[in-house]
Amino acid sequence: MQAWPGSACPGRAEAFLEGAQLPQTKHSKPDWRMGGVTAGPVEDYLYSLLPPRDEVLTEIEGEAAKRKIPIVGPVVGRILGQLALMTGAKRVFEMGSAIGYSTIWWARGVGQDGRVFYTDGDRKNAEQARRYFARAGVADRIKIGVGDALELLSEEKQEFDIIFNDVDKEDYPRVFRLSIPRLRKGGLLVTDNVLWSGKVADPKNVEPSTKAIREFNRLLYSSPALFTTILPVRDGIAVAIKQS
Ligand SMILES: C[S@@+](CC[C@H](N)C(=O)[O-])C[C@H]1O[C@@H](n2cnc3c(N)ncnc32)[C@H](O)[C@@H]1O
Structure with missing residues (x-):
């Protein structure tokens, strides 16, 4: 489509x-x-x-x-920064950070005393991101992790105000299961690409990535612990607040 x-x-x-x-x-x-x-x-x-x-x-x-790195771009970047400002978030865990574009929006949203966890599987991305963080004046509030974002999340023992999910789409249902317990009550799970260029609405599309996103969206809306909306901006941003 x-x-x-x-x-x-x-x-x-x-x-x-x-x-x-x-x-x-x-x-x-x-x-x-x-x-x-x-x-x-x-x-x-x-x-x-x-x-x-x-x-x-x-x-x-x-x-x-x-x-051709699929960053969130500035319209969604502003939403991320605004969500951090609106909720007073101070600890953000980002899954799938690439060269750090969305990370910088989060870092500015959490302010000087906040902390953002950057994660990516590609070491070169992380090195490039580190240089951008220094130039953007936010390096001291970002912790860089290289490896599988889901494993890196499991290694952190604290609760988070926001978890941002932008990893490989087939992993989205697993991200759901791992990340909800790691959010504080009132915390947000924010996820990019949940409309997947509209493919989620095409019943003929049975690609693994599309099926995984459909399942993820179903989980978000059916969980009694969450209150979820999807903002149909760019490729769709899901915002789920953990109520209980
Ligand atoms: C869509 S890009 C992230 C873009 C970034 N959020 C932004 O908007 O600036 C996805 C990134 O996630 C990384 N990635 C995908 N699956 C991952 C995983 N399981 N663990 C860590 N990184 C992952 C890829 O290497 C890629 O750089």
Whole structure:
């Protein structure tokens, strides 16, 4: 299912993208803008509203576009930062951090006395992220872990205010089972890509990743301990609060 039909009003988005000096794909949008489930012109409008990011975030957006790293991008990045601010979160565990773009949004959201746990299976990603964290002025509030995010979560004994899930999609049901007990009451499980370019709504799509996300979403909504909503922005963000 192609959920991104191309923009009916390209001018605004292209102006925004030029401003950010992002490399263009053959679709004339960076890869992290692909898969958006919002109608093209509406999504363009959302991006056109955004204030410019600082030098480091802008550079990571360009790097992610060039290397096709599927970062959350600035519309979702702002949601992450806002969720941290709204809940007063001080301890965030991030599963699947790549080169640290979403990590920086969390780190700024938790403030100077907060702590964000970066995790990724790729050591080179972690090295690059470490350099970005230093330049972004948030290195002292980020702990970097390299390896399987689910194992790294099990090694941490504390409870978290927020767990952010952006690992391989086949692992989502396992993330559900491991992460809920690790959240404090009132804590959030936040998950990217839960609409998976709209594939979750296509009954003919039985890819393992799609099936895993469907199962994950079902678990989120059927758990009596959670109150869940999905924000249909970009590729879908699930926000589940642990009530009991
Ligand atoms: C979608 S990217 C993360 C993007 C990042 N959250 C952002 O928005 O800036 C997914 C990353 O998760 C990592 N990954 C996938 N499964 C993982 C796992 N089980 N443990 C650790 N890292 C994992 C991959 O190496 C990849 O860099």
